[in-house]
Amino acid sequence: MTERGAEGLKNRTPGAARARVWREAGATLVTLAVAAIIEILSSTALRVPNPPAFLLLAVAASAFRAGPRAGLISALIAWLYIAYFFSLPDRPFAYSDENFRRVLVWAFTIPALALMVGVQRRRLEGAGDLRSRELALEAQRATERRFQALIEHSSDAISLIGPDGIIRYDSPSAGRILGYAPGERIGQNGFESVHPDDLDRTGTLFAEMLQTSGGSVTAEFRVRRKDGAWRWLEGVGTNLLHDPSVGAIVVNFRDITRRREIEDEIRRLNLQLEQRVAERTAELREAKDEAERANRAKSEFLSRMSHELRTPLNAILGFAQLLEMDSLQPEQKESVELILKGGRHLLALINEVLDIARIEAGQMSLSPEPVHLQEVVRESLDLIAPLAAPRNLTVTGGAAVTWDRYVLADRQRLQQVLLNLLSNAVKYNRPDGTVALSCEETPRGRVRIAVRDSGPGLSAEQLARLFVPFERLGADTTVAEGTGMGLALTKGLVEAMGGAIGVESAPGEGSVFWVDLAPTDHPAEREQPVRATAAAPEGHGHMVLYIDNNPANIRLMQRVLEQRADIRLLVAMHGSLGLDLACQHRPDLILLDLHLPDMSGDEVLSRLQGDPRTLGIPVAVITADTRGDGDRLLATGARHYFTKPLDVRQFLVMLDRTLREQRVEGRV
Amino acid sequence: MRSETPVPSATSRNGATVLYIEDNRSNLELVQRILARRPEVSLLSATHGQPGLEMAGRCGPNLILLDLHLPDMPGEEVLRRLRETPQTRGIPVVVISADAIPAQIERLLAAGAQAYLTKPLDVKQFLSLLDQIIGERML
Numbered sequence: 001m002t003e004r005g006a007e008g009l010k011n012r013t014p015g016a017a018r019a020r021v022w023r024e025a026g027a028t029l030v031t032l033a034v035a036a037i038i039e040i041l042s043s044t045a046l047r048v049p050n051p052p053a054f055l056l057l058a059v060a061a062s063a064f065r066a067g068p069r070a071g072l073i074s075a076l077i078a079w080l081y082i083a084y085f086f087s088l089p090d091r092p093f094a095y096s097d098e099n100f101r102r103v104l105v106w107a108f109t110i111p112a113l114a115l116m117v118g119v120q121r122r123r124l125e126g127a128g129d130l131r132s133r134e135l136a137l138e139a140q141r142a143t144e145r146r147f148q149a150l151i152e153h154s155s156d157a158i159s160l161i162g163p164d165g166i167i168r169y170d171s172p173s174a175g176r177i178l179g180y181a182p183g184e185r186i187g188q189n190g191f192e193s194v195h196p197d198d199l200d201r202t203g204t205l206f207a208e209m210l211q212t213s214g215g216s217v218t219a220e221f222r223v224r225r226k227d228g229a230w231r232w233l234e235g236v237g238t239n240l241l242h243d244p245s246v247g248a249i250v251v252n253f254r255d256i257t258r259r260r261e262i263e264d265e266i267r268r269l270n271l272q273l274e275q276r277v278a279e280r281t282a283e284l285r286e287a288k289d290e291a292e293r294a295n296r297a298k299s300e301f302l303s304r305m306s307h308e309l310r311t312p313l314n315a316i317l318g319f320a321q322l323l324e325m326d327s328l329q330p331e332q333k334e335s336v337e338l339i340l341k342g343g344r345h346l347l348a349l350i351n352e353v354l355d356i357a358r359i360e361a362g363q364m365s366l367s368p369e370p371v372h373l374q375e376v377v378r379e380s381l382d383l384i385a386p387l388a389a390p391r392n393l394t395v396t397g398g399a400a401v402t403w404d405r406y407v408l409a410d411r412q413r414l415q416q417v418l419l420n421l422l423s424n425a426v427k428y429n430r431p432d433g434t435v436a437l438s439c440e441e442t443p444r445g446r447v448r449i450a451v452r453d454s455g456p457g458l459s460a461e462q463l464a465r466l467f468v469p470f471e472r473l474g475a476d477t478t479v480a481e482g483t484g485m486g487l488a489l490t491k492g493l494v495e496a497m498g499g500a501i502g503v504e505s506a507p508g509e510g511s512v513f514w515v516d517l518a519p520t521d522h523p524a525e526r527e528q529p530v531r532a533t534a535a536a537p538e539g540h541g542h543m544v545l546y547i548d549n550n551p552a553n554i555r556l557m558q559r560v561l562e563q564r565a566d567i568r569l570l571v572a573m574h575g576s577l578g579l580d581l582a583c584q585h586r587p588d589l590i591l592l593d594l595h596l597p598d599m600s601g602d603e604v605l606s607r608l609q610g611d612p613r614t615l616g617i618p619v620a621v622i623t624a625d626t627r628g629d630g631d632r633l634l635a636t637g638a639r640h641y642f643t644k645p646l647d648v649r650q651f652l653v654m655l656d657r658t659l660r661e662q663r664v665e666g667r668v
Numbered sequence: 669m670r671s672e673t674p675v676p677s678a679t680s681r682n683g684a685t686v687l688y689i690e691d692n693r694s695n696l697e698l699v700q701r702i703l704a705r706r707p708e709v710s711l712l713s714a715t716h717g718q719p720g721l722e723m724a725g726r727c728g729p730n731l732i733l734l735d736l737h738l739p740d741m742p743g744e745e746v747l748r749r750l751r752e753t754p755q756t757r758g759i760p761v762v763v764i765s766a767d768a769i770p771a772q773i774e775r776l777l778a779a780g781a782q783a784y785l786t787k788p789l790d791v792k793q794f795l796s797l798l799d800q801i802i803g804e805r806m807l
Contacts, residue, residue, distance in 0.1 A: 312694075313787065314694075314695055314698065316788070318698040318788060321790075343788065365770055597760060
């Protein structure tokens with residue numbers, strides 16, 4: 001049905017008319033073909049006895065196929081053929097009234113039927129046409145309803161505005177957003193309700209849009225609702241003035257008030273956050289400055305206190321020492337000894353407080369170097385033995401005294417640490433108890449020195465307060481002496497040397513204090529793994545003169561040169577003595593410190609250069625003064641220049657090279 | 669109260685002279701008493717830096733003992749001037765101070781002090797240092 005309807009609609013076009021003619025021609029030809037078939041059959045045995053009946057059928061078919069015109073033409077053809085058929089001599093037409101009437105009936109019936117069928121057919125076609133037109137209209141209406149629904153139920157709103165800004169159409173949601181009844185705004189000027197602050201901007205954009213046909217702009221702006229509240233809108237305007245079916249500015253807009261509020265809130269929070277960060281930063285900076293000020297004040301206070309306390313102690317200890325030197329009555333002697341003891345205790349306290357303060361302030365200066373552990377251990381055990389003897393304690397070092405390991409530490413401070421741990425182990429011990437020092441490598445590759453005592457042990461509560469200054473555990477119940485600073489200082493020192501300290505203890509089981517330090521290589525072996533020179537006969541050995549008055553430096557040098565068995569070290573603590581020794585022994589190398597008690601190192605150097613006996617001897621200056629005098633000294637005749645702390649490796653390289661050169665020269 | 673007391677018998681022809689620049693009486697007295705054990709050494713003293721410098725230039729002592737907290741100028745300044753002046757630059761200076769800050773000790777040794785002793789004085793150490801320096805001078 002719909003196909004035909006569509007055909008009916010198409011009839012109006014020229015193409016459709018042509019198709020209709022072709023169809024009519026076709027239908028007519030069918031009738032002709034039927035007549036031709038009858039004619040052909042009439043000469044055979046299958047002769048059609050009554051051709052008009054068949055022709056009627058053909059005419060009816062062609063009228064049905066192609067309408068009344070084709071039906072009538074077909075009827076004419078049928079007529080002509082019937083006339084021809086009966087006019088032939090071999091098909092005698094037995095004339096009778098009866099036959100004539102029969103022919104006449106056929107003659108009328110055929111066109112009548114053609115007309116009837118054709119007209120009926122045309123009517124049917126017309127009906128199909130109408131039906132399809134109705135359907136198309138219906139489809140159009142549905143589409144419109146769909147679009148209407150889309151517009152009406154959209155949360156986005158659509159308005160049509162004239163070039164003058166007058167509102168011509170509002171979609172229902174436009175009214176909803178702005179609080180108007182449907183259509184209420186029509187006729188108003190859309191710009192009247194725009195926020196004054198946004199008016200210029202939106203006006204300019206609107207004007208720009210009017211310039212370009214089809215152009216579109218987007219803007220966010222505020223519009224007053226009917227109830228006076230402001231709403232933020234996001235609008236897209238499109239210029240469709242040129243489109244005859246629209247002829248307006250189409251404005252598509254939505255309410256973005258909530259979004260703007262959130263954005264504003266975010267902006268506000270951000271600003272607040274930034275402000276708070278800035279405030280907090282300022283506060284922190286102030287707190288840091290304050291802490292630094294306080295720290296400086298503390299350091300200053302401590303050094304002043306130290307000074308103020310030492311000054312009166314000078315009189316107390318000084319005069320007491322003088323008294324001690326005099327011949328005194330035993331009672332007096334005891335009194336003086338007590339004064340000295342008390343004074344020295346006070347001095348130790350001051351020193352320890354100052355050390356702790358320095359560690360806390362990061363001002364503790366340490367000189368880490370490879371320290372031969374067994375030496376420090378042995379010395380510490382020797383020093384502690386006199387303390388342990390009166391209590392009949394057994395102090396053992398076990399394998400530690402022969403363990404050939406080096407650790408990276410400040411030698412003097414490491415000894416201080418060990419002495420502190422050992423003296424604690426002695427103090428907090430039972431009579432006839434034991435103190436055992438041991439060394440081992442930890443699983444993490446550190447060197448652990450542990451001191452175990454057989455004392456009463458420590459409770460969990462005591463362990464917690466152990467490293468806190470002035471916490472003298474059980475000091476009231478025992479005769480233990482000490483400043484109360486020892487472990488706090490020890491911890492500070494160990495940590496300043498990059499180590500760790502800890503304790504394991506339980507009441508009744510004694511305590512183990514341990515210190516972990518970083519291991520390091522043998523300082524000399526790194527340079528000279530094969531000590532072949534050790535076998536050198538003494539007569540061919542070298543002589544090195546060291547002019548320095550600091551015992552610690554001398555000791556260090558002695559230890560360094562122990563690695564070179566062929567070297568004999570001469571030491572002079574004064575410049576004048578050094579010069580004498582240099583003249584007498586003509587050493588292979590002179591090591592010269594710049595701070596000597598009697599003359600400056602410069603002077604020693606110039607005198608060595610001035611004397612023909614010592615002129616050729618290479619001189620290496622070793623000084624703690626790092627102000628960069630090196631160049632000047634090298635210019636005045638020093639061969640080498642080293643600063644303290646001495647880089648042992650570098651020093652040994654210089655030593656070996658210089659001595660090699662001297663030997664060659666000597667032979668020449 | 670400035671004083672330039674030539675303490676006990678200042679000049680002994682064969683003896684050595686030590687100048688002590690110190691404003692604290694008890695410290696001064698202590699050193700006096702210690703030096704009493706070395707009869708061949710005579711002690712001069714000054715309580716202020718300026719008179720101390722003058723005395724050093726005039727008398728040419730064998731040794732100068734220097735305190736760092738002086739009423740009129742810092743001891744460090746006194747040391748610097750002693751080193752600058754040709755007449756005094758050869759005289760060994762031993763600082764005796766209650767300041768035991770390593771950095772300061774280093775600084776003064778670098779500035780030319782022969783030794784730095786901290787208060788309270790270790791009497792034996794002081795005497796051995798004195799003997800060493802004076803002994804050399806005398807030889």
